[in-house]
Amino acid sequence: MSEIKVPVFSESVSEGTLLGWNVQPGTSVKRGDVLAEIETDKVVLEVIAQEDGVLKSVTKNEGDTVLSEEVLGELAAGEAGAAAPAPAAASTETSADPAQSAGGESQAREPQAVPAPAAQNERREDLSPAVRKIVAEKGLDPAQVPASGPRGNITKADAMNAQPGQATQAQTSAPAVQLPAGERPEERVQMTRIRQRIAERLKEVQNTTAMLTTFNEVDMKPIMDLRKKYQDQFVAKHDVKLGFMSFFVRAATEALKAFPAVNASVDGKDVIYHGFYDIGIAVSTDRGLVVPILRDTDQMSLADIEKGIGDYAKKARSNKLSMEDMSGGTFTITNGGTFGSMMSTPIINAPQSAILGMHNIVQRPVVVNGEIVIRPMMYVALSYDHRIIDGSESVRFLVTIKNLLEDPARLLLDI
Template sequence: MADIKVPVFSESVSEGTLLTWHKKPGDTVKRGEVLAEIETDKVVLEVTALQDGVLVSIAKQEGDTVLSEETLGVVGDAGSAPAPAADAAPAPAAVPAATTAPADAGHEATRRDDLSPAVRKVVVENGLNPAQIPATGPKGNITKADALGAVGQQAGQPAAQAAAPAQAAVAVPAGARPEQRVPMTRIRQRISERLKDVQNTAAILTTFNEVNMQPAMDLRKRYQDQFVAKHGVKLGFMSLFVRAATEALKAFPVVNASVDGKDIIYHGFYDIGIAVASDRGLVVPILRDTDQMSLAGIEKAIGGFAQKAKAGKLTLEDMSGGTFSITNGGTFGSMMSTPIINAPQSAILGMHNIIERPIAQNGQVVIAPMMYIALSYDHRIIDGKEAVQFLVTIKNLLEDPARMLLEL
């Protein structure tokens, strides 16, 4: 017999929530196989089997609060009989088919590998059948919005669709406005707390500028095929922004600094967080030592983070630390925004969508692909002059990318 233990949490994490069991008592398990998922206020952790055998019993149910190294269940040798649940009630003599359908749907949800933890939780809790949920994800997968939409449709369906014709009078009236109360996930709660703490602590100010993206677009078009052939990844705008931000941070070290009480900590390294949207909320994995990374290395790292975020597999190490952040609302169509600082950092760069607009160039009006960029910064340590010059440096580097390679 071997106990299934909760992974050791980091010092900043005190507890978690058991999100999903991927096995039920009596199921065969293999060493390294994922048995359960635990959500903390930062990441979703996987609990894996340490040996081959059978899941004999579970001590915690989905939704229960768990502590570091607490026992979740027991795995025994093959042939071990599963132990009955401590609070199990006697089974009824007969169960109507309508009652068993949601449970079957829940079991199907736990077996499907294409469901993210957030989607699986909604499906299981509401007894949905994944096969009946219209999927709008980029690869035909079910998003959290799809699952919540199915819950809303289920709540608004006439009772006659689920009951006998004689009960048709119980149908929801036309024009009804159903509501649903859904608890915040731990990650969403933590995001809310951190953002509000920053607003209450830092003196946040935002400065704007605009960038003519034509030179960067010409660079990509000219070298894209060769870049892909050599590195196996496309050259995107994000790597150029990371490189430009790194050079600007070198020129203005206070933007790369942080506040600790009455002290300013100047960091001699450049760890840039890249905001990534996921089903569970906004997460910010960190690119380490960006001054030592190539454009290809940056693109590969960002692509890897995006895949891990989508699968809910970002680790605490992926998101710990960071001296500066970049967020790209332009991927969703944002034209302008004032991003909130990711504490304890002192500044964050916001990218936006590219729109062709008329501008004055060499005494003539021309149409150019323009992007608004924003820098939100902590005015307690960063003066307006430094913030503006920092943003102008990024603008100049992106409008003449060769300067980044020549370090001018």
């Protein structure tokens, strides 16, 4: 008999919430199966079976608070119990779930008859807690979501990647929260741990920093022309598309070198100046905003940055981001333009001293060389901690970014 324990938390995480068990006591499990899921204020952690056997008992239930390395239940190694549901259909395709395809193995399954719709729908209702939450928030019909799990089950990646067309018409137009019927309906829903922590940190920043925001605008035509000219060659060589974010990361890195206070952090009465450049990229997920970190961006090429961002985006969509992925960071970039934002004042990601906000690109009339022309313009915003960054520094920092983006050759020539 072996103990099933909570994964080790990072030093900044004290406890978590058990989202629920994916299997019931008496059920046979295989080594590597996800037994349960735990939500912390940063990430969702999976409790993995370390060996084949039977789940004998559980000591914690859905909604319980759990601590690092606390015992959750017991596993009888080598024993056989109730069989898990059979796969929904034959498949020789690699699983869409990164965790299940990580080993690189691809074995053909025995051909089996496709189950009747009623039986298939019944199995689809047996969802893990995390998948059940995503399905509810996105208004998906589980019977319409392609499943890639080892037992024909819907994985988190399946639910996260489900397209709007896979939900019924009524569900796609319905809100994420289904309010009860009535003239003035209300529903009380407890915030997730991640959402609670986001709220605490945002309010803490407002209360403890002297936050101010400065704005500027960037003519995006030079970058757009560069991307159009070299996109095909870039993709052919690096197997990744050349986006806007890599240019902003490179420009921000160069500006941080010139203005060390913007790359610093406050610790009590001390200011810590960092001699490295770890830039967080804010990513929106169904659970809230997360900020994975690109480390040592001064040593990264545009292709390295694009690949890093792509990897983090895939992890975020399938809830595979680790605590290490989001720990640290000396500066943050957030892109509200992907949602159509024209202008905003982003809130600093403490203990960092500044954050850069990107916005929507809009064709606007501007004056160039004394003539009115139409250019793709973007407003940019820098929110900063006025306790350690002077107004002149913040303005010059943002102007540096503007100048580098409007003449991207300077990024490549390091001038």
